[in-house]
Amino acid sequence: MSHQLHPDIELGELKLKISNLERSLQFYQDVVGFQIKSKQAGRAVLTADGEHPLLILEEIPDAVIVPKRTMSGLYHFAILLPTRRDLGIALRRLIDSGIHIGQADHLVSEALYISDPDQNGIEIYRDRPRESWQRDANGNYKMTTDPIDWDGLLDESKDSSAERLPSGTTIGHVHFHVGDLQKAKAFYCDLLGFDIAADLMRHMGALFISAGGYHHHIGLNVWAGANAPAAPANGTGLAYYTIVVPTRAELETIVERFRKADVPVREQGQAWFVIDPSGIEVRFIL
Template sequence: MSYTMPARMELGEVKLKVSDLQRSLQFYQEVVGLKVLHQEERVALLTVDGVNPLVILEEIPNAVVVPRQSAAGLYHFAILLPSREALGLALRNLMEAEVSLGQADHLVSEALYIWDPDMNGIEIYRDRPREEWTYDASRNVVMASDPIDWEDLLKEAEGKAWAGLPVGTKMGHVHFHARDIYKMKEFYCDVMGFDIAANALKEMGALFISAGGYHHHIGLNIWAGANAPLPPANGTGLAYYTIQLPTQDDVEGLVERLRNHGVSIDERDGAWYGQDPSAITFRLVLQDS
């Protein structure tokens, strides 16, 4: 029987492995705009709303910084802002911080790209309304990488103070370097039940998948090369990302389905953990748990 990922599924917290917690804390607070929710010696939980973690940082002993596009795993995680004004404020803050900054108008969204001190990729973006999205003859959502209108976006921030990421900010999507993109497609679409939102394998070696008609919750690419190596155990990068499911039946049903397909799933602290074919760890939880 086929399985479809629930349309109300959302992404939750990501956990990152870093080499210097204090350096990363300064970056994520002053540059990205997150706040510390809880901190221990080697771990810090960062939040937007003061209640729920959005990013968790863990300092790894003897960490090796993994160069960009050199291994399977995280390409970037993407923080979705609730308004264009919030994106304009973020852009102004990033420019004032003088960090290396990429940008793109994807038609469905406007996006800014930065990297943390350990080369973990970060996208900060806002979506255009769904009624403005367009589709091709194959029902792929049409996306592009056009330049953003810098001046117009900065006008959104004129006369307003930046106070970090606003309430309503959430994890929008994650994007991975795949070892074998066809095995990843089979896993995420045929087993986990995501839909293909845009197939750009021929054009750019990338695939975008989602639930509920979103432009993408997960991006997959082969930009680190076919059969890209796995990062070292003490390498910086993604420890896990989180899929939030709307009901307990959804959680239990997906866990059973994964196990039936030979995926090893372990329960820890009320969440279920497994790995995809590129050894990327995912975490399944009940929404608002």
């Protein structure tokens, strides 16, 4: 890899294709805790702080809800909360909603898992301090799926409640089903410049990649099956996700690398779009 992605990249807004906007808005407001920034026919922009968009919902005609683990595309997107107390408050809100809650202690983080009405996966998590993250002898971050400290989270947030996500909430990472891990690795690591944070391809069929030493900005897996097809145009799921780069020079370098590799790149407004080998659209902005 001759180019390493800028360490200060961040993830920005995601756009989801959904089947029923009003149903999804009720879920994302009442269960997850987003606020509506703007709304028009069939489309809404959601935020945590009232200003910065994190999620766009777009209702599509004749939508087909894509069953879990059947196609390439979104496995889950992950909402990163500022503190453990915030995660405890989110847990209380999820319990009150009656939704099914998955959970895992990943060592680097504590995470809760839910699905929206269109079966889009959502992780809500908080990071442990970076200095506590550990790597194994091969340089992979040590991550696991231990049971979460459920009682500790509830105790952390006792006498606390909030109907909305806190200011400082971001999109921490995204995780995808892909058709071919080697092709995904070539695109995201060899071409785009992500670092490998944890290579679990042989044992788990998964690869976790990042920039700037994060535990992962992107997860990739083949759990939907080798050569899993992309969802149909009217299938629910991810429309695009966003990588925010900190400098114009970095953005220009990325675009030029795609062009030299004969990867079609499309400019729209202030953003550039490419499609990865599994049909997942990536949006790049400053």
